[in-house]
Amino acid sequence: MRPFLYVLSFLAVIASGFWAYRENYATQEALKQVSRLNRDIASLREGLTLQRAEWAYLNRPDRLRDLVVLNFDKLGLLPLEPEQMGNARQVAYPRPPAPPAIEGATDTSATPGKTRPAAAAKTDKDFP
């Protein structure tokens, strides 16, 4: 029994040594990859900063103003002015559609138009 335990523990030591060896190299590889990625991130960040700076440089108001003047024929851009802002109430809405025209001849003389002013006058008197 005892020799068997000795052999077993010896094997266990070898196995754990092998495992530690592999872990060590895996860790080192992971660390290298992290630093590689960090370098990549740094260079991408640097690129991003540069792109942002270039974007800001290309969009600087001086240049845009010059471009607007240069391309006025094509774009016709003008500075924003108060007249360009408005209120919804200032918008002229389309007229409501006219009622459908009455087809055919209409007998206007037969309509009881003459009674209308009298009726109106009566109403006015009732409600001064």
Add this chain to the structure above:
Amino acid sequence: MIRTPLRPLARILSARARGENPEAIERENLRLRHEAMRDRARAMAEGRLVFLALAFFMVFGVIGARMGLMAATVPEEPKSAAPGAEILAQRADITDRNGRILATNMMTHALYAQTNDMVDPARVARELVKIFPEMNAEDLQRRFTDGRSFMWLRKVLSPEQMQKVHEIGDPGLLFGPREMRLYPNGTLAAHVLGGASFGAEGVSSAEVIGTAGIEKALDARLRDPAQAGQPLELSLDLTVQATVEEILDAGMKMMNAKGAAAILMEAHTGEIVALASLPNFDPNNRPSPLVQGDPSDSPLFNRAVQGVYELGSTFKIFAVSQALELGLVSPDTIIDAKTPLVSGRFRIKEFQNHNYGMIPVWDVIAKSSNVGTARIALQVGGLRQQAFLKSLGFFEPTHVELIEAPGAKPLVQKRWSDIVTITTSYGHGLSASPMHLAAAYGAIANDGVTVQPTLIHSDSHPVGTRVISDRVARQVLDMLRGVVTHGTASYAEVPGYDVAGKTGTADKARRDGKGYYKDKVVNTFASIFPADDPKYVLVVTMDEPVDTSGPIPRRTAGYTTVPIAAEIIRRTAPLLGLPPRAVPPGGEKIDTANLE
């Protein structure tokens, strides 16, 4: 353990037989037993002490060894615990309120030479001069060969220049990475940003430090590695700033002025939306400051913050505000504005020797009467006037976040006699910067509560102290509106926006202190818009303007700064998102009757 009996029978019996006392045997044995016990306990205690000492020795040994190791080795960043954000320990960006970049960093390279490794110094010197015309070949060659081993050649290189230096191909020319501060908008907001330069320089890096403006004032914040990822958000609006600078520049040229400044500030928060000072400079290539002469001749001079001028009639509203607040007058009280007003040996007169006679308080402001204001100020009294101006911040530098601000202390008379009370009431004898004026008009626009001008965009702002009641603030605003509708600032009438404001024309004080120049003025227009619900304060100042469009040169603010300010309001108000009030067709009539 075999226990030895204390009274062994054999010895007792033999002792008894001998007639000795057996107790002695027992005591003897007891003594021996106790001695053995004592020895055992001592050995055990000694063992424990030794063990403890050993343990302590090992622990301290480990700590000491670790300390020695740490002290002896070169510091190294832990590889596994470096998150990506802090890789570039760079200076934080500066953006406007909409996140548009005002200042950022760019990677570039510095050029240095290690002369020990240099193969052909003469050729290198010749080739370098071809790339950098400002260098001198003989000088370079002398310095390459005079025994020094290291020298800087250039602080920053463009990629093309770097390529050309590479093509020289000499192993003695080396590059060090550099982070360079870049202002992509050129001269825009130059006086706010200031500039940056290199501090301590090493081969592999150099620190970037602010040299002026907000770069220097907030240097610690911008360099803080913990906040490097978050840009510093200014209250400026790039578009509005560009528009203000464009109009101010055109106006300055049109009015033949030496310089001009404009401040556009949010009335309720004190956030400065635009701050311009002309002439300006390019912070990427900051000119060196003047060593002699008038500092205001340098483009580096920030007129809006550093320019301490007598601001003229713009001050009149403060005397009137205070009199209203104290209940001494109402807007319709009739004031005796008959000229001249005699105080001691001084005679106070009006502009162009007008005589306004008896006029109401609102007309004192609209006509800008010196005598009327002086009478009101005398009613208020010097002590109270001083306290009021102090509460508006006219006695100390502004707290705006620029390194130049603390240096611009207003010039205040030491002895506050009656004549000082009179002259201060119409803006002479007390010099302050346009920023002070903007802050004070901000208090009127903010319903009588002071505001702190700031360049930092933020959600919360300190609550100011109340200097006048909201009722008085309303009355004062109506009076300022009157200045525009039928007073000295009628050119400030902007269709769709009700502008309220006050003009100020002050003779420029001579630099030698001997009185004033005859034909040099500082014109100021301080305005608030829209008058019915104040949102913004605009202060425009021009240094030595003159309007030569008419037959006689005109130097009053009504003809010089007011049209410029009106144009600024007309162009920036839509950009600020202020919708215009509906205007009757044909526009509004401009009354030019009282333009002084």
